[in-house]
Amino acid sequence: MLLNISTTHTPATDLSFLLHKxxxxxxxxxxxxGKAHIFYPEANQERCAACLLLDINPIELVKNSRNNNNDFALAHYVNDRPYVASSFMSVAISKAFSTALNGxxxxxxxxVDQVMPFQVTISVLPAPKGGEFLIRKLFEPLGYDVNLERYQLDSTFPEWGESKYYTLQLSGKFKLKDLLSHLYVLIPSLDNNKHYWISQSEVEKLLQKGEGWLGNHPEKEQITKRYLKGIGGLTRNALDRLLDGDGDENSPEAEESNPEVDEVKETLHQQRLRQTFQELKISGAKxxxxxxxxxxKLLxxxxxxxxxxxxxxxDVSYRTLEKAVERLHYDEMPPKQKERINLIQGALTYRDKRLDGFDAxxxxxxxxxxxxxxxxxxxRVIFQFSKPKVVVLTTPNKEYNQLFETMALDSFRHADHRFEWTRxxxxxxxxxAANANGYQVEIKSVGEEDKNVGAPSQMAIFKLNNHE
Structure with a gap:
């Protein structure tokens, strides 16, 4: 993958001083x-262009891979990682242009504080969800003119349609340190398969590199969530700190309007977990x-x-259960705590006596x-054989999908979904199911409701007849 940054500032070779190359x-x-190579295809008084070329070693990619839970058996070897501007590009920017990035x-x-005209070309950039619309929403509010070229999956087979890959061209007048900070944050925000571990240190990097612009970006919530891979606790922490730092409290505008800072919204999955937990607690289940x-997370x-x-x-996935052990710090639990919990591998479509005898x-x-x-x-497994006194079950509301801007018509929210139901x-x-198995059922909504299509998720609370 290739990043080209050029300027027609006079003298254009000032770019080389800023990049320290x-x-x-x-x-x-x-x-x-792998390696990142820095070179100049053009450097004179009228125009100077610097290129950052990534040479990713596919074998090292497999050795260093953190993603061992891909449903596609050859995913380690058949993927786009060596060829697209991804989280590797962000890391390369921080290493190759560290002095310029840090001002x-x-x-x-x-x-350092000189505003210059820049042209940026990135070949190629993946945008698996949102495509051109998403890329424009991320870059245009910062003042860039955006030009995109999308590629076909295979020109020999045009019926296969277009791919998720674009060549991105940006132009505008910026300080170089700001331009690099935009790229450092927004490129991995478009990458769903980051090669590094997402932890609190990534929150600090995001806030540091986003200082002065991310807090005012209209898509700051989406950028933050995507940059931190949707990890709820880290995303909330970053957004809380961003919102606390929004604006200048002493500015005339702040004194005049005194806007209230919106609370960071609870994610839909967090709402499901919280609502399920509350229903289980109310049920009296032990x-x-x-x-x-x-x-x-619920455990x-x-x-x-x-x-x-x-x-x-x-859970049916052994690897996922290993992650649960890590999340719960199971190996470090006190003995009394350990006695309360157990993890097993199994499928929901086969009778399993280990599931018998639970209240909920x-x-x-x-x-x-x-x-x-x-x-x-x-x-049969749940309501006839295991027969808990209370069952709390949630599933997506298909009708709500039309409100998701990036979802295609008649598509599912997840590639592994086999169906999605209307209300x-x-x-x-x-x-x-309740009538056939001696249960009563109550339907509830999960998430903010739309008057026309309802809430994003729906919940059923099954209670065994004659159970208080």
């Missing part, structure tokens, strides 16, 4: 999985099984509540991953 030398820096220039310090427990909440004396988490079951965003012809087997379809299924 001599135009007559080819220079390289080491990356975790330093020892030989010509006056250039033993709970989380079916399709994932990485253990962690249940452990903090003394009411729940026996907790079981089950939580099934959060799971059934839509089952084939429709397996739903009857699922119903009527869900209610009909829930009532039929």
């Amino acid at each position: 001599h135009p007559d030398k080819l220079q390289s820096v080491d990356l975790s999985s 330093k220039c020892s030989k010509r310090p006056e250039l 033993s709970v099984v989380d079916l399709g427990c994932g990485e253990g 962690k909440m249940l452990l903090k509540e003394k009411q729940f004396e026996r907790i079981l988490g089950m 079951a939580a099934i959060i965003e799971v059934i839509e991953h089952l084939d429709l012809n397996r739903l009857k087997a699922f119903e 009527k379809e869900f209610r009909d299924w829930a009532e039929n």
